[in-house]
Amino acid sequence: MFDTKVAIVVRNDLATWQRLNVVAFLSTGIAAAAPEVMGEPYVDGAGRQYGNLFGQPMMIFEADLAGLQKAHRVGLERELTLSPYVFAMFSTGHDAANRAVFLAEDPANLNLVGLALRGPKKAVDKAIKGLALHG
Template sequence: MGGLFIPDAIMFDTKVALIVRDDLAVWQKLNVVAFLATGVAAAAPDALGEPYEDAAGRRYGRMLGQPMMVFTADLPGLQAAHRQAMSREVRIVPYVHAMFSTGHDAANREVFRAEDADHLNLVGIALHGPKKAVDKAVKGLKLHA
């Protein structure tokens, strides 16, 4: 799995998958993935680990306590994953193309609400939920290289 090592003793009942559209510029992909990850953390604060502390006792922020797999897809692939996730018990964090043209959070929600709900112009989605449900939603997608 792309060099990711998870000891057998550490298994998770849930899974986090971030899916980013393959035709974006690199800066856009990174931006989308960062925003999606914050959405997962905000929606699942219980999934956050403890704060980090260095050898000098300085405390640092918390991170999600489980791996996040980053996948890539074209628009139809994102829309298919979205449909699969909608039919399961999966938390979905969306990012649509129109959000690139806004300057603040309230405007993001406005442009999202204006989207055709059945044909979202997705540039990324984050999925968090039961492992099997997330696996079904990302079935056939490639890990981002």
């Protein structure tokens, strides 16, 4: 039904609150980069309007640091839309600080704790090959 796929990969050694936080932030990255993934607003039986959600499923995977770095590398090679979250971002309190700590990372060795990927199904599947669904 969809030509594209959205996958979020979260590091498997994080506390539960950290995993949830990372997934929430990364999903907003995909929504901002690809607003066409957003569905229409929800309306209840009384006519009250609610916010809209993604119009296609997102799959959540888990990986160790090496698995995240591989998915990142393949995602770059396949020119996917990527939204990264690095460990240092847990110590910041706002977007500008997040961008500053990300910029300070070694781009060849990002300390990723999460990564969102969007693009053609086959390309996303190549990037997440071998990763397990989050359990």
